[in-house]
Amino acid sequence: MKELPPKCDPNGIFCVKRVCLELGVSHKTLKNYREAGLIKPLNVSNVNRPKYSGQSIIDCWHKIAKA
Numbered sequence: 001m002k003e004l005p006p007k008c009d010p011n012g013i014f015c016v017k018r019v020c021l022e023l024g025v026s027h028k029t030l031k032n033y034r035e036a037g038l039i040k041p042l043n044v045s046n047v048n049r050p051k052y053s054g055q056s057i058i059d060c061w062h063k064i065a066k067a
Helices: 016-023 027-036 054-066
Strands: none
Touching: 016 027, 016 054
16 A cells, blocks of 8 residues: 555546555455445446545545554
């Protein structure tokens, strides 16, 4: 995970690849975060191509940084 908070637009919508870049994690780690409830995709019904809000990325980073 990156030491600095993500600088993405809180109102933006991001794909898995971009979320991984913003958080500095692999797609497998992102999946673990999702399963642990640390981040939630916008389109929950589409498990093949989840999209995430910028605010959820920022919130996830803060949750992980506290741990």
